[in-house]
Amino acid sequence: MSEAIRVTVWNEGVHESRQHPEWIGQIYPEGMHGAIAAGISEHLGELAVVRTATLASQPDHGLTEEVLAGTDVLLWWGHAAHEQVSDEVVARVHRHVLAGMGFIGLHSAHYSKIFTRLLGTTCSLAWRNEGERELVWTTDPSHPIARGVPNPIVIEKQEMYGEPFGIPHPDEVVFLSSFAGGEVFRSGVTYQRGQGRVFYFSPGDQEYPVYQHPDVRRVLANAVVWAHRPEATRLTEEQLGCTHPPRRF
Amino acid sequence: MSEAIRVTVWNEGVHESRQHPEWIGQIYPEGMHGAIAAGISEHLGELAVVRTATLASQPDHGLTEEVLAGTDVLLWWGHAAHEQVSDEVVARVHRHVLAGMGFIGLHSAHYSKIFTRLLGTTCSLAWRNEGERELVWTTDPSHPIARGVPNPIVIEKQEMYGEPFGIPHPDEVVFLSSFAGGEVFRSGVTYQRGQGRVFYFSPGDQEYPVYQHPDVRRVLANAVVWAHRPEATRLTEEQLGCTHPPRRF
Amino acid sequence: MSEAIRVTVWNEGVHESRQHPEWIGQIYPEGMHGAIAAGISEHLGELAVVRTATLASQPDHGLTEEVLAGTDVLLWWGHAAHEQVSDEVVARVHRHVLAGMGFIGLHSAHYSKIFTRLLGTTCSLAWRNEGERELVWTTDPSHPIARGVPNPIVIEKQEMYGEPFGIPHPDEVVFLSSFAGGEVFRSGVTYQRGQGRVFYFSPGDQEYPVYQHPDVRRVLANAVVWAHRPEATRLTEEQLGCTHPPRRF
Amino acid sequence: MSEAIRVTVWNEGVHESRQHPEWIGQIYPEGMHGAIAAGISEHLGELAVVRTATLASQPDHGLTEEVLAGTDVLLWWGHAAHEQVSDEVVARVHRHVLAGMGFIGLHSAHYSKIFTRLLGTTCSLAWRNEGERELVWTTDPSHPIARGVPNPIVIEKQEMYGEPFGIPHPDEVVFLSSFAGGEVFRSGVTYQRGQGRVFYFSPGDQEYPVYQHPDVRRVLANAVVWAHRPEATRLTEEQLGCTHPPRRF
Numbered sequence: 001m002s003e004a005i006r007v008t009v010w011n012e013g014v015h016e017s018r019q020h021p022e023w024i025g026q027i028y029p030e031g032m033h034g035a036i037a038a039g040i041s042e043h044l045g046e047l048a049v050v051r052t053a054t055l056a057s058q059p060d061h062g063l064t065e066e067v068l069a070g071t072d073v074l075l076w077w078g079h080a081a082h083e084q085v086s087d088e089v090v091a092r093v094h095r096h097v098l099a100g101m102g103f104i105g106l107h108s109a110h111y112s113k114i115f116t117r118l119l120g121t122t123c124s125l126a127w128r129n130e131g132e133r134e135l136v137w138t139t140d141p142s143h144p145i146a147r148g149v150p151n152p153i154v155i156e157k158q159e160m161y162g163e164p165f166g167i168p169h170p171d172e173v174v175f176l177s178s179f180a181g182g183e184v185f186r187s188g189v190t191y192q193r194g195q196g197r198v199f200y201f202s203p204g205d206q207e208y209p210v211y212q213h214p215d216v217r218r219v220l221a222n223a224v225v226w227a228h229r230p231e232a233t234r235l236t237e238e239q240l241g242c243t244h245p246p247r248r249f
Numbered sequence: 250m251s252e253a254i255r256v257t258v259w260n261e262g263v264h265e266s267r268q269h270p271e272w273i274g275q276i277y278p279e280g281m282h283g284a285i286a287a288g289i290s291e292h293l294g295e296l297a298v299v300r301t302a303t304l305a306s307q308p309d310h311g312l313t314e315e316v317l318a319g320t321d322v323l324l325w326w327g328h329a330a331h332e333q334v335s336d337e338v339v340a341r342v343h344r345h346v347l348a349g350m351g352f353i354g355l356h357s358a359h360y361s362k363i364f365t366r367l368l369g370t371t372c373s374l375a376w377r378n379e380g381e382r383e384l385v386w387t388t389d390p391s392h393p394i395a396r397g398v399p400n401p402i403v404i405e406k407q408e409m410y411g412e413p414f415g416i417p418h419p420d421e422v423v424f425l426s427s428f429a430g431g432e433v434f435r436s437g438v439t440y441q442r443g444q445g446r447v448f449y450f451s452p453g454d455q456e457y458p459v460y461q462h463p464d465v466r467r468v469l470a471n472a473v474v475w476a477h478r479p480e481a482t483r484l485t486e487e488q489l490g491c492t493h494p495p496r497r498f
Numbered sequence: 499m500s501e502a503i504r505v506t507v508w509n510e511g512v513h514e515s516r517q518h519p520e521w522i523g524q525i526y527p528e529g530m531h532g533a534i535a536a537g538i539s540e541h542l543g544e545l546a547v548v549r550t551a552t553l554a555s556q557p558d559h560g561l562t563e564e565v566l567a568g569t570d571v572l573l574w575w576g577h578a579a580h581e582q583v584s585d586e587v588v589a590r591v592h593r594h595v596l597a598g599m600g601f602i603g604l605h606s607a608h609y610s611k612i613f614t615r616l617l618g619t620t621c622s623l624a625w626r627n628e629g630e631r632e633l634v635w636t637t638d639p640s641h642p643i644a645r646g647v648p649n650p651i652v653i654e655k656q657e658m659y660g661e662p663f664g665i666p667h668p669d670e671v672v673f674l675s676s677f678a679g680g681e682v683f684r685s686g687v688t689y690q691r692g693q694g695r696v697f698y699f700s701p702g703d704q705e706y707p708v709y710q711h712p713d714v715r716r717v718l719a720n721a722v723v724w725a726h727r728p729e730a731t732r733l734t735e736e737q738l739g740c741t742h743p744p745r746r747f
Numbered sequence: 748m749s750e751a752i753r754v755t756v757w758n759e760g761v762h763e764s765r766q767h768p769e770w771i772g773q774i775y776p777e778g779m780h781g782a783i784a785a786g787i788s789e790h791l792g793e794l795a796v797v798r799t800a801t802l803a804s805q806p807d808h809g810l811t812e813e814v815l816a817g818t819d820v821l822l823w824w825g826h827a828a829h830e831q832v833s834d835e836v837v838a839r840v841h842r843h844v845l846a847g848m849g850f851i852g853l854h855s856a857h858y859s860k861i862f863t864r865l866l867g868t869t870c871s872l873a874w875r876n877e878g879e880r881e882l883v884w885t886t887d888p889s890h891p892i893a894r895g896v897p898n899p900i901v902i903e904k905q906e907m908y909g910e911p912f913g914i915p916h917p918d919e920v921v922f923l924s925s926f927a928g929g930e931v932f933r934s935g936v937t938y939q940r941g942q943g944r945v946f947y948f949s950p951g952d953q954e955y956p957v958y959q960h961p962d963v964r965r966v967l968a969n970a971v972v973w974a975h976r977p978e979a980t981r982l983t984e985e986q987l988g989c990t991h992p993p994r995r996f
Binding site: 135137138139140141151152162163164165169171172173176177178179182183184186 | 384386388390400411412413414420421422425426428433435
C-alpha cells in the first residue's frame, strides 16, 4: 500500500464554462472539479495523485483507455450534459468499474448514463432548489467513509434531494440526510459491482459552495480510500467474460 | 387464504395500569393494545381475528405455547418493563418466529428482550421527548406495507427516535422519518429470521395518540398481512434443528 | 386477486427454427416457449393466461407497448441471438420492469441485454456442457418460489453453470446448485428493480428436456405468482422520473 | 496501521483433552487452537500477535474483560461443550463484538451460544460425517478473504455441512462449498454486527486435518486482517447504549 492512489475527478464542466454565471466563478474559481480535487489532496496529501478531466477534454472527454487503466478511483459530477457523454466512453468506464476501478457518483450524477448503467434503475428522486439547510446523519459510525466527520454534518444551503430514490437496495447506507423542508434522503450509499466499489454521495451542487465544506471534503477523501482496492488486479475484458473449465473434479 | 389471520397484540400495559396518568387514560382508554387491535380490525375486518395480552396476563404474560401456536402474527409493545418478561416466554416467542410466526416490533420494543434476541445487536438509538412533529417517508412506494398511506405520513407530536440505530443491515427499508428537530431515523425496516417475517415500526408512544392516527393504523394492518405466511407450515422444534441426511446422491 | 395473471413467455426461438436439429424437435416439439408456457398453465390453470412470443414475432419481437402493458410477468429465454434483440425493445422492457412488471430470466438469458441492463454487471459465469447431473438445493425452504419442490431437485442431464457468477449481491438466494463435476452455482436469485420483481433461474437448456421436468415447471409457476404484484399500479414514464415537490412541511 | 493485530484463538479443547483419541493427537498435537494459531502466524508473521485460550482456561475460559479488551479479532471453535460456556462470558464477548472486536466462527461453532446470539437464528444445518471431499468455491474473487486461494480449495476429507443453513441473509457470501455426496453449503459468509465484523467459515473438523490445509490457513489469516478495524475505537458499554441529544437543529 505504499503507492499513491491514482484519482481522476471528472466533471462535465458545463455550468462553469458555458453559462459563466457570476456565482459559480465566485464559489468555484477552479471549477467544481478543482474544488473536489483540492479537497481530496488536502486530506490525502501524498497518498493520492489527483487529476481532473471534463466533457470538453480531448479525446474522449479525457477518459481514454490509458487514463482509466491508470485510475484507481474515478469521481463523477454531471448535470446538464448527461446525454453528451459518448456511449463508447460510458461502456469503457463501466468495464473498468466491473474490472476493479472505484467509482464515486456525486449529486446530480444520479442521472448520469454511467450511474444508471451500474445500478440498473431509474435513480430518480424528488428535488427542490430553495437553498435549504441539509443535515447529513451517519447511520454507521464505524464505516470508513464516515471517519472523522461530525454527526450530523451541517450544510447551510443546499438543493433538496428527497425520497423515494429509485435505486436498488444498497449494500450499505452510510448517510441519511434531512432537509429544512422536512424531506429525507439516502445521501450516502454503497454498492459492489463486479470488482468495483461504488459510492454515491448526494451533497454537492453548482449553486452552493458544498465542495468547499470541510466535512464534505473529508467524506470524499475517505470514500477515495475506501473505493481503492490495492490488492485487486484490474481484470482484462477477457477475464470479465464467461470461462470454460474443462476439468471435472 | 380463506381463513382469517390470527393476530395477537401484546402490550406490557404498565403505563396504563400502574402509573394511571390522566393522559394515557384520555388518549388510550382501552390501553395501547386496545387501540392497536382496533386499528387492525378497522382495516382488516373479518380477514383478521385479533386478541390482546399484557404482562399481567396469566399465565406466561398471556403467551403460552397454545396461544403462540394459534398466532399468525404477534405485535409487541414494551417500554418500562422489558426485564420483567420471563426468559422462558422470550425463548418461546423466539422459537415461534423462527418457525414461521410474523413479528412486529413497535416503538420502544426496540429494546425488548425478544427484539434484540432476533436481531443480535444493541438496537440502541438517540431519543428526545419534546412532542416534535415526525414525518414518515416511504422509500419503497410499491412495498405492501406502504400501501395506501400518504407520503409523508404527518404525525404532529412524537418522541424523537434518531440515528445511529444499532441494528443489522435491514433486508428492506420501507420508511424513513425526519423530525422537526432535524434528526432522521429508519422508522420502518424488515428482516427475515428463519421462516418468520419481522417488521419494526418506530412511530407510537404512550404520551401521544399515535395509535389513533389513521395512517399509522393502516401501516400496522398492512404489516400484519405482509408478515402472515399462509403457505408456510409452522415448524416443530425438531424441524428447527440440524438434520442428518444419510443418503448420498 | 380474482383476475388471472397475464404471463408472456418470450423465447428467441433460434435453436428451434433455424438449426432444426433433431434433438430439439424431439425434446421441445412446441419450442422451449411452448414447454415453459405449458408448465405454467399446468400448475396455475385459470389463475394465469399465458401467451408466447419469439424473436421472429412481428412487430418488435412480439413485445410491443401494448403487449407489455398487458403483461404482469415476462419470462425470457435467449442464447444465440442476444444481439439481434432491438435496443428499443430492451429499453421498453426495462421501463416496464421498473414500472412494476415481473421479470424471470432463464438459463442463458444471464447474458441477454435486458438482464445485464437490469443488474448492471457482466453476469458472466463458468460453464461446461457435458450433460452432467445438477442438484438444485433450496436454501430458504419457506420462500414462495420453493413451495412444493423436493430438496434437492434432481436434473439428470444439464449444462454446468458455475461460480463465480458476475452478479450484484442478490436480495435473496433461493436455490444453490451443485453439479456432478463438483461446481456450485447460485441458481435461483431474486432482485427488486424499481417496482419490479426479478427472478433468475439457471436450470434449462435447449439440449436437455429441463423444461419438461415437473419440479422445474413447478418453480417457474411459483415464480410467476411471486413476481406478480396485483396491488401495484404500473407506473407511467412520467411517474418513473424525478418529481418536484414545491411544498415544504 | 503499524501495530500488530492482537488475535485470540479460542477452542473449547474438549476433544483434545478429554477424549484423547489417537487421531486427534496425531492430527493436532498442539490442539486445534494450536494449529489455527500457527496458520495465522505463518501468514501474518509480525503483523499479528496470536494467543490461545480454551474452556478450561482460568478464569472465565480465558476470556476476561482484560483479554477481550486486548483482542482485535477472536476466533471461536466449539462443538461438544457449547452449554458449558458461561452466559456471563458469552454476554461479554457479544458486547465486545458490537463494540468493534472482529469475530470468526469456525465449523461447529455455528451452534455456539455466541454465534447464535449474534445472528439471532437457529444456525442449524444438515450434516453427515463420512469423510467426503469438500470443494470450497469462491463466489467473490475480489474479496480480501479470498485473496491468494485457488478456486476451488480442495479438502480431501471433511464432514459434510449442507443447506438449508438457518442463518439470516448474509451481508456477503464469499465461499460456497460442494461435497462429494452432492450437497452445497454457504461455507464463508460475512455479517456486520454493531461495529464488529463477523465471518463464519465452515471447513474445519476435529477428525480431519483441515486446519493443517495451507489454503484453509490462508483463508483464516485473510479473515483476521479483514475483521480487524484499526480505525475504529472500541466502544464502551455506555457508548453502546441509547443517547439523549437535547439540542435541536
